[in-house]
Amino acid sequence: MVDVRVTRTAQVPDPLRVQRYQKAPELGPRLLFFSGGSALNGVSRRLQHYTHNSIHLVTPFDSGGSSAKLREAFDMPAIGDLRSRLMALADDSILGHPEVYRLFTHRLPKDGEPPALRATLDALVSGHHPLTADISNPMRRLICHQLGFFREAMPADFDLRGASIGNLILAGGYLNNHQQLDPIIFLFSKLVHVRGTVRAVVNKDYHLAVTLEDGRRVLGQHRITGKEVAPLTSPIAGIELSASRDRDEPVTAKLRKKNRRLIASAELICYPPGSFYSSLLANLLPEGVGRAIHANRCPKVFIPNSSPDPEQAGMGLEQQVSVLLDTLRRDIGEARPAHELVNFVLLDRARGDYPGELSDAFLNELGITLIDTRLIGESGTPHYDPDLLATALLSLV
Structure with missing residues (x-):
């Protein structure tokens, strides 16, 4: 057997190639995304119409919101972003069990009283609540069984206000499977017909830690993103993992x-938009990620945020590319050529609100190609259009 690398000239977008994928999405390409959060959910919903084989490695390091309550109660990885991505890729048509989809996306009232919330949870566990009663057996028994594990282990003072039922089911399955995420994610995927593969990049109860340029250390993703607490007042200089928040x-x-093996199987690797440090770079921190990316000779695409990201304060486009490369090279142990880690930067200069420029000299020195194409719609805000972004990526495979 001989390994041969074949290159081609790509048209972006490529209507014929995209149309072919749309006709047979079950045979679509294996696009791999390193992401977390919700920034990629819109693209994921559109992507499932072109391929059922996309791969999503998601960060389990979130330390805010409802995930924080579960992490504090059970010393477990964050599952909110995993559940969110599973739902984005779920078949919500009549063929994909929409009644299960409704249950998994339901949240308890934020202003509910504790006794009423516990009564609702008990009704869900028993199968008597309309949301679970609407699901036929044996699927209903299976779901209620996982939720029952959570209910049994739930601390007496656990705050159920605003809780995602999908998160509680995942937490119950995690507890029921010897503190392992993969079995319950697999089951969850089958229950809602997830069109793709979603997996946590690591199965550990770890947290994010950043060092700021002024020397301070900040622990916990919720303190880094600027979404739940005040934004950082000094730029981020580096990111690591911590065993504690x-x-x-x-x-x-x-x-x-x-x-x-998932990274090795990818036909395109995407470093997508989203929180630059806590979503993208966090996925690249585990030992072995950079080496696995380098070993795969498929196209590798960086898509910068099209509007300001609080985590990128003071960073221009060129610095973003450099930090991405530095993070990947940390794992490899030597200065591999940039084009072996990033081949393309994909953006929409005419409509995006990008910080700084990417000069030809900078890109040429690194051997990276700029693809400047229509990615932002007519909404008047510089946000990527999910369909335009999905079809641009599909055109490169």
């Missing part, structure tokens, strides 16, 4: 073999 305990995570 409240104590600085540096730790190293390792990429699992099954995730290494």
Whole structure:
């Protein structure tokens, strides 16, 4: 057997190639995304109409919102972003069990009283609540069984206000499967017909830690993103993992073999828009990720945020590319050529609100190609249009 690398001239967008994928999405390409949060959910919903084989490695490091309550109660990885991506890729048509989709996306009232919320949860566990009663057996028994594990383990003072039922089911399955995420994610995927593969990049109860340019250390993703607390007042200089959200305990995570195989199988690797440090770079921190990316010779695409990101204060486009490359090279142990880690930067200069410029000299020195094409719609805001972005990426495969 001989390995041969074949290159071609790509048209972006390529209507014929995209149309072919749309006709047979079950045979679509294996696009891999390193992401977390909700920034990619719109693209994921559109992507499932072109391919059922996309791969999503998601950060389990969120330390805010409803995920924080579950993490504090059970010392577990964050599952909110995983559940969100699973739902974005779920078949919500009549063929995909929409009654299960409704249950998994339901949230308890934010202003509910504790006794009423517990009564609602008990009704869901027993199968008597309309949301669970609407699901036929044996699926209903299976779902209620996982939710029952959560109910049994739930601390007496657990705050159910605004809780996502999907998160509670995932937490119950995690507890029921010896503190492992993969089995319950697999089950969850089958229940809602997820069109793609979603997996946590690591299965550990770790947190994010950043060092600021002024020397301070900040622990916990919720303190980094600027969404739940005041934005950082100094630019971020570096990001690592910590074993604790409240104590600085540096730790190293390792990429699992099954995730290494997923990276090796990708036909295109995408560093997508979203929170630059806590979503994108966080996924690249585990030992082995950079090496796995480097070993795959498929196209690798960086898509900068099209509007300001609080985590990128003071960073221009060229610095973003440099930081991305530096993060990947940390794992490889030597200065590999940039074009072996990033081949393309994809953006829409005419409509995006990007900080700074990408000069020809900078890109030429790195061997990276700029693709400047229509990615933003007519809404008047510089946000990527999910369909335009999805079709641009599909054109490169």
